[in-house]
Structures are given as C-alpha cells and as structure tokens.
Amino acid sequence: MELWTLLLGALLLLALYTWMNHPSRDGLPPGPTGWPLVGSVHLIIxxxxxxxxxxLSKKYGKIFSIQMGSYRIVVLNDxxxxxxxxxxxxDMFSHRPKGPLVSKVLQNKGVVGSEGELWKEHRRFLLQKMRDQGMGKKTFEEKxxxxxxxxxxxxxxxxxxxxxxxxxxxRAICNIVWSVTCGDRFQQGDQKxxxxASALEANMEFINLTGALNYFPILQFGFLLKKNPELWDNEKSGGILSPTRGRAEFGSWQEGEEDWVIGLMWMPLLSHMRQAWQRVLALRKFFQETLQSHKVKVEEADKDEDIIYSYLQQQAKxxxxxxxxxxxxxxxxxVIGDLFAAGMETTTTGxxxxxxxxxxxxxxxxxxFEEIQAVCSGGHLRDEFLQVKFGSDSYGxxxxxxxxxxxIAELLRWVCIVPVLMHGTPEATTLKGYRIPKETMVVGNIWAIHRDEAVFAEPxxxxxxxxLDPQRKLVNTDKVIGFGVGRRSCLGEGLARMELFLFITNIVKHFRIEYxxxxxxxxxxxxxxxxxxPQEYEIMPARLWHVGQKAGLISSKFSGHEAGLLAGLGLGHGLRRQKRSAIKPIRRHLHSILASIPAYHVPLIRDRYPEVRRKEFARLTDDxxxxxxxxxxxxxxxxITDESTLETxxxxWxxxxxxxxxxxxxxxxxxELSNILKHCYHRNLAVVPQGGNTSMVGGSIPIFDEIIVNTKRMKDILLVDDTAxxxxxxxxxxxxxxxxxxSRRGLYxxxxxxxxxxxxxxxxxxDMGGPRTVRYGTLHGNVLGLEVEQSAKRPKDSSLEVD
Structure with a gap:
C-alpha cells in the first residue's frame, strides 16, 4: 500500500511540475497538441x-513547435x-539547451558544452591552434x-x-585525433x-540512453526502496544513481545509508546505463592522466607541438x-574530450x-577510380599504395x-551523420514572426533539409x-550542411573533409569493395x-592490380602533367635486398663546418670572374x-625576398x-612550377633551378640576379615497387x-x-654515381624516363622515354 501511495504521489508531482513549466501557446509556432504530462512523446517512441x-513539417510548416514532456521544442526544417x-x-540561438543531462555531462566546460565568453575564448583559441598545426594543409595530410x-x-x-x-x-580516425591532440600516435595493435576507441563510442551511447532526462527532469526524483547492495553497489552501478536526499544523481553511494533512492527511469535501460557510465568515468580519468603526463614535460615542449601543450602554455602564461x-x-x-567525441564519432560513422x-x-x-586514375597519370603515386598528392591549402x-x-557531398547529404542540431535561447526572442520563449530548445532538423524533395529529386x-552539371562542375553543394551552420558549426570541418577524401581515394585505388x-x-x-x-554489416575488399603485374603494373601511371621535374627511376637490377648503410659521421661534421661560414664572406661570381657578362634578361619588378x-x-x-636568406x-655548398x-x-x-616558368618566359626573366644546393661547382646557384626556383618542397616518393x-x-x-x-621494403x-x-x-x-657505379652503372643508365617542366616555348615531355 505504501508503495502505491508513493507512486501516486510521484505522478502528482510530475503533473504539477509539467503544468508549471508548460508555456503558453500564444504566438508560438503551430504544432501537435499532445497528451497531458507527456506531450507528444508517443509520436517518437x-x-x-x-x-x-x-x-510533421509537411502538416504544420517548416517551423513548428512540439511538446516533449515538460519542454516545448521548436523545430526548424528548412x-x-x-x-x-x-x-x-x-546571439540568441547559439546557446546550449538546458536540461539535466546536458548540464550534468557538459557542465558548461569544454567547447561543445560551454557558453558565453568562456565558449568564445576557447573556440577562438582552439581554432587558432588547430590552424597553427596546419589544419587543412600538408601537416595534417601527412598524419x-x-x-x-x-x-x-x-x-x-x-x-x-x-x-x-x-x-x-x-582506430584509424581515433589515432589521427590523438596525434593532433596529444602529439603522438598508437602503434597498430596497441590495446590502449x-x-x-570503444570508450569514446560508449560515451555517445550513454548520452543517447539517458536522453529522456532532458525532456522529463522529474525522472531525477525518486522514491524509497529497500536497501539492495547487490543491485546498487557503486562498482556495479558505475555511480549512475545514488541515495542523496530523495534525488537520484550522478555520484557514488556512501556507507551507512539506510534507504536507497532510485529514479523513475526505464528499468530495462539501467544496466546499459551503468556500463556506459563506467566507461564515461574511465574516459575522464584517462584524459586527466594524459593532461598530467603533459604537465611534466610542458617546459620542454615546442610551441604548439600539440593541442594540450598549447593549452598548458597558455595556462602557465x-x-x-x-x-x-x-x-x-x-x-x-x-576540451580534449570534446575533440575526441566530435572528431572521431562523426567521421567514423561517415x-x-x-x-x-x-x-x-x-x-x-x-x-x-577512373577519375583518380586520370589524376594519378600525372605521377601521383606513393609507395606501393597509389596515394593522391595534395597541395598545402586545398589539398590540390x-x-x-x-x-x-x-x-562526398552525397555521402554527407544521404547519411546525414548528425541529423539534428540542438541549440537553446537564453532569453525570449522571435523568429520569423513567431514567439520563442526563454530557454526553449531549438532543433535544426538537418535530416529534413537533406531530404527536401524541392531541392533534391528522389532524395x-x-x-x-x-x-554535377552537364560540364561536370559541382553544383548545389551549399545545400548540404553536414557540419552545421553559424557560430557553432564544426571546428574540425577541414580535418573531417580531408579524412574522408584521403581515406576514400586510397581505398578505392587499391580495392574493389564488394558486398x-x-x-x-x-x-x-x-x-x-x-x-x-549504420546497421552492422560485412564487406569484402578485393585487391586491385590495376593494369597487371610486374612490367604492366604501373605502365599506365607513368604519364601526365602534375609531377613537374619528376624522376621515374627504373632501378631494376640496382635494387638489392641489403641493409641500409648509415650516414658517416665525417660527412655530417664537414657539413656543419661549411654551414657555419657566413654567406657574406663568400666572393661574388661577378667579382671573381669579371669576364662573365650578364645577358639581356629583364629585371625583376614589384609587379x-x-x-x-x-x-x-x-x-x-x-x-622569399629576405636578404640574409637569399645569401644562403x-x-x-x-x-x-x-x-x-x-x-x-x-x-x-x-x-605552380609551370605558372612560374610561363611568367618568367613571357617577361624574359632569368631562372636557375635549385634542389639541395649540394653542388661543389656552383651549378645550382645564380651567377648574377637570376630567380632561384627551389624544388625541395616537391619531395614525395610516389612509388616503390619491389616486384618490378x-x-x-x-x-x-x-x-x-x-x-x-x-629500406622499408628490404631494398636499397x-x-x-x-x-x-x-x-x-x-x-x-x-649524373652522379659514387663508389657503387662500377657495380650498378651510372644513374642515367638506370632511368626509365623523366617528366620535365621546360618553358612556355616547348611542351612538357611526359612520355617518360629516355633521350
């Protein structure tokens, strides 16, 4: 009898709480009426x-409101x-919605869960540090x-x-985020x-399982039950609910309590919630330990070595x-947790x-594959796996x-990785003529936008x-907002897009993915x-041999227009399965001595050889x-126009x-190389190509005022094929x-x-050779072909035939 009385009392409290928090419908967007106490929850069960x-938007319009428990939600569908x-x-719609779960888990910390000046300061700082590390550029690409x-x-x-x-x-995507955040990477097979990766997924599972608390805050309150240590031992419950003054909270049980308090939550979910919460706590502890390990070495760290060091250096400052x-x-x-939660789960799902x-x-x-093959024909091959090379700003x-x-655009549209964006209003406001009360949850329904038949036929x-338009140019990609809109749009959009592009192209180049x-x-x-x-599934990768094996393996990949000054070396018998020889210390010592000599002490060529005359080339201008x-x-x-650097x-050598x-x-x-040479040709500007500048006869330096075009940033190893x-x-x-x-392939x-x-x-x-020339011949004798940028007067040679 006592139990039924408690249950009835709890229901009355729920009804009172819902009535007190039920906003007036005057001026609100239209929407379903809903049932007493629970609103329209039955529609989404x-x-x-x-x-x-x-x-519902087809009935009530692109902007409608719906009651979920004690909360009125405004849903935007266009x-x-x-x-x-x-x-x-x-200013009014970039805040986080209020709710017990949101407040308890996010705690107004990090970047995802914070608001106001705290959010602005840390979003701005984090975005700057990610850019400093090279987000969207080659640094991130290499990772x-x-x-x-x-x-x-x-x-x-x-x-x-x-x-x-x-x-x-x-694992792969988790390692990328780990290297950006912590400056390191786990080796393949590392159990940590x-x-x-699994703990981060459990973190998402916990938030999903306990989402009902945001709509029914009354479920936090509980009723007395007989003490049951087996059920509510802290190690087994993970601290999900605890007996603290008639309120179930995230915490741990204290010895000596006579009664237990359990929230009016869905009982079948409790065991899953306990397991998930245990992983959430373990994940927090792991991030705290990672932070402490960085603190020990913060004074030795380079500036902006990783995100954690950047934060610790700012803290110390x-x-x-x-x-x-x-x-x-x-x-x-x-912030570390935010980076992993946002940076790993979404890309992995995609x-x-x-x-x-x-x-x-x-x-x-x-x-x-055909598109990649056309681009790769310019020489964009790397190692055994044919990997696309990208420029520094737009991944080329x-x-x-x-x-x-x-x-990728269709993937982001069709999948809709994050189907809804949940924001909140700190004060009462209006939107397109509708009244939006204070602390209203405003849901942006990305799913509805991506399934809008007026924009996307057969969505x-x-x-x-x-x-793609008839000319195969991209169109309508601005209608896809998979990374959000406005001030809270995804910080890591550049990284995520690069991950999707590189992973997809690398996989498709080497495997045919079959069901x-x-x-x-x-x-x-x-x-x-x-x-x-997605539901669980299995695929079967089938290895692609492209054109064939051995002689035919890469024959179709050797021509094209992108590799400028590309050397395709057919080393054939020259590749031997030997260990790599070490660089002799005497060479390093000699190099350091020569590098210490100031450039301005070196005589100018025009002074040393006055009989050498400058030809009638144009002079460089500011234009x-x-x-x-x-x-x-x-x-x-x-x-570079700095005099000291130019002298070097x-x-x-x-x-x-x-x-x-x-x-x-x-x-x-x-x-870029081609455009440089074209401009120099049309302007009659003299150019000297330069690599490592190790020539001992002055072959790689200007005689007078030639422009130096240095190739050291064009350094990709595009292919090593140990079979051919x-x-x-x-x-x-x-x-x-x-x-x-x-040497990674057992060759040298x-x-x-x-x-x-x-x-x-x-x-x-x-045509340098060295002491091994007697055995292997000259370098020219081992060349299969070259692709060379020449000038606008003569076309580029991309035939790879030896002259």
Missing part, C-alpha cells in the same frame, strides 16, 4: 525523431530558417596518410574475406587504442602574469556508411576530381551525379543515436613579385661562389629519404653520393 519531425536562427540571429597506409594494410590482409570494418576505421584564467585543468581535459554504400553501388567505385587535386567531391536515392555474395540485401535504415549509425605571390597562394614562406641560397638572386621561390606542385624494381619520386626527394623508403638505393641530403633532381641532372 521507437522511431527516429528527426524523421517524425520531417513528416535551410533558410536554420540560417536565420543559427547564423543571422546567432592522415600515415593512418590510411595502416588501414590499407588491414584491408590487404582481409582481401577476399568478409569482415566488418567498423573497428579498423574507428582499442580501449580508447596567465599564471605568470597573474591574470585570472579560464584555462583550468577541468576546462582543458573537457566512413562506415561510405564502405557499405560503395559496396552496393560498384558503378560509383568505377567512376571514382581535389578540385580536379569533381565526381569524388560529389560523392532517398544515393546519387553523386545530382551535384559478400549470397548475403541478404543490407538494411539501409540506420540506428537512432546522436549520430545516424613580378606580386604575380609570384598569387601563383604560390600568397604563402609568404614560399616567396645564393652560395654553393663549399662556400666558394655566391650569386645575387633577388628572389627565392618554393613551388609545391607542378602547376621501380621507384618513382619527385625532384625534391633527398637521397636519404629515398634510401629509407627503399644503389647510387651512393657522399651527401645524402642531395636531392634526386640535381643528382640526376649531374
């Missing part, structure tokens, strides 16, 4: 809320409304490529076998990496200056869907691969071609969570420098000769890097030039 909202609220009225190589090895081991790529994708700081330990590890969609749409794989060739870009069909024969058709209705998860800035994307680190590059170059350029792609005995690289690759790449580079920092372009131009 066992359904995807965003799909239900999409259907791009214009979301842009108006989240972007144009961002992603490393994980892509590991992933390809896994696919290679599973070739021809059905397997679920979920964990492998999660597996644990971290504020403490030293006596400035009140928000860079507390709690804030820092909360890649999981991508593998399934490619498997059931093989024609899309074919289109991507992405702009030349519209179908691949369209596939349930996966079709990348919808984003196992004889299996039932896969279920394409995703699972409801914070992200739109020319401005033109080169535009060609090299206004990157001041690649257009104008001297030969022995410090015996010096020119007077007024300008030093560092192209990174052959397109072929290595392919760009002109800026050093002998040391080339030898190291060969046969030419042994005494300066290992020499670049292959210059070594090849001088």
């Amino acid at each position: 066992n359904k995807h809320p965003y799909k239900v909202f999409h259907e 791009l214009d409304s979301i842009t108006q609220a989240y972007a144009r009225q961002g 992603i490529q490393m994980e892509a190589e590991e992933l390809l090895e896994t696919f290679k081991s599973m070739a021809g076998k059905p397997f679920d790529p979920h964990k492998e994708l999660g 990496l597996d644990w971290l 504020h403490e030293k200056e006596g400035i009140p700081t928000t860079f507390t330990d709690d804030q820092i590890w909360s 890649m999981r869907w991508c593998m399934l969609l490619l498997a059931i749409n093989p024609h899309i794989q074919d289109e991507i 060739d992405r702009t030349k691969m519209p179908y691949t870009e369209a596939t 349930d069909r996966f079709d990348p071609s919808r984003f 196992p024969a004889g299996r039932p058709s896969p279920n394409l209705i995703g699972k409801h969570a914070l992200t739109y998860l 020319d420098i401005q033109k080169f800035h535009s060609i090299l994307r206004n990157d001041t680190e690649r257009v 590059y104008s001297c030969d 022995l410090k015996a000769l010096r020119g007077e170059s007024p300008l030093l350029l560092f192209p990174e792609t052959s397109e 005995g072929v290595v392919m690289c760009e002109a800026g690759c050093s002998l040391q890097e080339l030898d190291y790449a060969c 580079f046969p030419m042994d030039y005494h300066l290992r920092e020499a670049l292959i372009g210059g070594v090849l131009a001088a």
Whole structure:
C-alpha cells in the first residue's frame, strides 16, 4: 500500500511540475497538441525523431513547435530558417539547451558544452591552434596518410574475406585525433587504442540512453526502496544513481545509508546505463592522466607541438602574469574530450556508411577510380599504395576530381551523420514572426533539409551525379550542411573533409569493395543515436592490380602533367635486398663546418670572374613579385625576398661562389612550377633551378640576379615497387629519404653520393654515381624516363622515354 501511495504521489508531482513549466501557446509556432504530462512523446517512441519531425513539417510548416514532456521544442526544417536562427540571429540561438543531462555531462566546460565568453575564448583559441598545426594543409595530410597506409594494410590482409570494418576505421580516425591532440600516435595493435576507441563510442551511447532526462527532469526524483547492495553497489552501478536526499544523481553511494533512492527511469535501460557510465568515468580519468603526463614535460615542449601543450602554455602564461584564467585543468581535459567525441564519432560513422554504400553501388567505385586514375597519370603515386598528392591549402587535386567531391557531398547529404542540431535561447526572442520563449530548445532538423524533395529529386536515392552539371562542375553543394551552420558549426570541418577524401581515394585505388555474395540485401535504415549509425554489416575488399603485374603494373601511371621535374627511376637490377648503410659521421661534421661560414664572406661570381657578362634578361619588378605571390597562394614562406636568406641560397655548398638572386621561390606542385616558368618566359626573366644546393661547382646557384626556383618542397616518393624494381619520386626527394623508403621494403638505393641530403633532381641532372657505379652503372643508365617542366616555348615531355 505504501508503495502505491508513493507512486501516486510521484505522478502528482510530475503533473504539477509539467503544468508549471508548460508555456503558453500564444504566438508560438503551430504544432501537435499532445497528451497531458507527456506531450507528444508517443509520436517518437521507437522511431527516429528527426524523421517524425520531417513528416510533421509537411502538416504544420517548416517551423513548428512540439511538446516533449515538460519542454516545448521548436523545430526548424528548412535551410533558410536554420540560417536565420543559427547564423543571422546567432546571439540568441547559439546557446546550449538546458536540461539535466546536458548540464550534468557538459557542465558548461569544454567547447561543445560551454557558453558565453568562456565558449568564445576557447573556440577562438582552439581554432587558432588547430590552424597553427596546419589544419587543412600538408601537416595534417601527412598524419592522415600515415593512418590510411595502416588501414590499407588491414584491408590487404582481409582481401577476399568478409569482415566488418567498423573497428579498423574507428582506430584509424581515433589515432589521427590523438596525434593532433596529444602529439603522438598508437602503434597498430596497441590495446590502449582499442580501449580508447570503444570508450569514446560508449560515451555517445550513454548520452543517447539517458536522453529522456532532458525532456522529463522529474525522472531525477525518486522514491524509497529497500536497501539492495547487490543491485546498487557503486562498482556495479558505475555511480549512475545514488541515495542523496530523495534525488537520484550522478555520484557514488556512501556507507551507512539506510534507504536507497532510485529514479523513475526505464528499468530495462539501467544496466546499459551503468556500463556506459563506467566507461564515461574511465574516459575522464584517462584524459586527466594524459593532461598530467603533459604537465611534466610542458617546459620542454615546442610551441604548439600539440593541442594540450598549447593549452598548458597558455595556462602557465596567465599564471605568470597573474591574470585570472579560464584555462583550468577541468576546462582543458573537457576540451580534449570534446575533440575526441566530435572528431572521431562523426567521421567514423561517415566512413562506415561510405564502405557499405560503395559496396552496393560498384558503378560509383568505377567512376571514382577512373577519375583518380586520370589524376594519378600525372605521377601521383606513393609507395606501393597509389596515394593522391595534395597541395598545402586545398589539398590540390581535389578540385580536379569533381565526381569524388560529389560523392562526398552525397555521402554527407544521404547519411546525414548528425541529423539534428540542438541549440537553446537564453532569453525570449522571435523568429520569423513567431514567439520563442526563454530557454526553449531549438532543433535544426538537418535530416529534413537533406531530404527536401524541392531541392533534391528522389532524395532517398544515393546519387553523386545530382551535384554535377552537364560540364561536370559541382553544383548545389551549399545545400548540404553536414557540419552545421553559424557560430557553432564544426571546428574540425577541414580535418573531417580531408579524412574522408584521403581515406576514400586510397581505398578505392587499391580495392574493389564488394558486398559478400549470397548475403541478404543490407538494411539501409540506420540506428537512432546522436549520430545516424549504420546497421552492422560485412564487406569484402578485393585487391586491385590495376593494369597487371610486374612490367604492366604501373605502365599506365607513368604519364601526365602534375609531377613537374619528376624522376621515374627504373632501378631494376640496382635494387638489392641489403641493409641500409648509415650516414658517416665525417660527412655530417664537414657539413656543419661549411654551414657555419657566413654567406657574406663568400666572393661574388661577378667579382671573381669579371669576364662573365650578364645577358639581356629583364629585371625583376614589384609587379613580378606580386604575380609570384598569387601563383604560390600568397604563402609568404614560399616567396622569399629576405636578404640574409637569399645569401644562403645564393652560395654553393663549399662556400666558394655566391650569386645575387633577388628572389627565392618554393613551388609545391607542378602547376605552380609551370605558372612560374610561363611568367618568367613571357617577361624574359632569368631562372636557375635549385634542389639541395649540394653542388661543389656552383651549378645550382645564380651567377648574377637570376630567380632561384627551389624544388625541395616537391619531395614525395610516389612509388616503390619491389616486384618490378621501380621507384618513382619527385625532384625534391633527398637521397636519404629515398634510401629509407627503399629500406622499408628490404631494398636499397644503389647510387651512393657522399651527401645524402642531395636531392634526386640535381643528382640526376649531374649524373652522379659514387663508389657503387662500377657495380650498378651510372644513374642515367638506370632511368626509365623523366617528366620535365621546360618553358612556355616547348611542351612538357611526359612520355617518360629516355633521350
């Protein structure tokens, strides 16, 4: 009897609480009336809320309101409304919604959960530090490529076998975020990496399981039950609920309590919630320990070495200056958690869907492969795996691969990785004539936007071609808002897009993703969570040999237009399975002595050889420098006019000769190199190509005022094929890097030039040999072909035939 009395009392409290918090409907957007106490919760039980909202928008309009328990929610279902609220009225609609779960888990810390000046300060700081680390540039690309190589090895081991790529994708992406955040990476097979990836997924599961608390805060309150240590032992419950003054909270039980308090929560979920909460606590502890380990070494760390060090350095700076700081330990590890939660789960989900969609749409794989093949014909091959090379700001060739870009746009649209964006209003406001009360949850229904039939014909069909016009140019990609809108748009959008692009292109180049024969058709209705998860599935990667094996393996990849000053070296018998020889200390010592000699002590060539006369070339002007800035994307680190730096590059390696170059350029792609040469040709400007500048006869320095075009940033090793005995690289690759790449395959580079920092372009131009020439012949004798940028007068030679 007592129990029934308590239950009745709890229901009356629930009714009173709901009535007191039920806002007036006057001026609100239209919407379903709902039931007493629970509102319209019955509409979304066992359904995807965003799909239900999409259907309701067809009846009540693009902006409608709906009662969920004690909360009135305003749902925005079109791009214009979301842009108006989240972007144009961002001051009012960029806050986090209020709710017990949100407040308890986020605690107004980090970047995802904070608000006001705290949020602005840390979002701005974090964005700047991610840019300083090279987000969207080659620095981040190298991190992603490393994980892509590991992933390809896994696919290679599973070739021809059905397997679920979920964990492998999660590990790879988790490692990328770990390297950005903590400056390190886990090795393949490290159990800590597996644990971290699974704990992060459990963190998302916990938030999803306890979401009802946000709509029914009354469920926090409880009623007395008889003490049951077996059920509520803290280690087993994970501290989900505790007996504290009639209120169930996140905490731990204290010995001596006579009664237990349990919230009126759905009992079947409690065991799952306990397990998930245990992992949340373990994850927090792990991040705190990571922070402490960084603190020990913070004084030794380089500036902006990783995100944690950047935060700790800012914290120390504020403490030293006596400035009140928000860079507390709690804030820092909360930011770490945000980076992992936002940076890993979303991209992993996108890649999981991508593998399934490619498997059931093989024609899309074919289109991507043909496009990659066309771009790779310019020499964009790297190591055994044919990996696309990208420029520093826009990952270069992405702009030349519209179908691949369209596939990514369609992936973001069709999957809708984060189906809803949940914001809140701190004060009462209006939106498009409707009244929005204070602390209203405003939901941006991205699913409805991406399934809008007025914008996307047959929206349930996966079709990348919808984003291409008849000229194969991208269109309507601005209608896809997979990374949010306004001030709270995703910080890591650049990193996520690069991850998707590099992972997809690398996988499609080497494998045909197949759906196992004889299996039932896969279920394409995703699972409801914070992200739109695919059902479990298996795929079967089939290894691609491209054109064939051995002689034919890479024959179709050797021509094209992108690799500028590319050396394709057919080393054949020259590649030998030997250990890599170490660089002799005497060479390093000699180099350090010569490097210490000031450049200004070196005599000028025009003074040393007065009989040498300058030819009738034009003089460099400010307009020319401005033109080169535009060609090299206004990157001041690649257009050098500083006199001290120019003196260094104008001297030969022995410090015996010096020119007077007024300008030093560092192209990174052959397109940039070609544009530089075209401008110099039309302006009649003299140019001297330069690599590692290790020449001892002044062959790589200017005689007078030639422009130095240095190739050291064009340094990719594009292919090492141990079967065919072929290595392919760009002109800026050093002998040391080339030898190291060969040694990873149990091979070594046969030419042994005494300066290992020499670049292959210059070594090849001088036909250097070294002591191994007797056995392996000259370098020219091992060349299969070259691709050379010449000038606007003569076309580029890309035939790779030896002259």
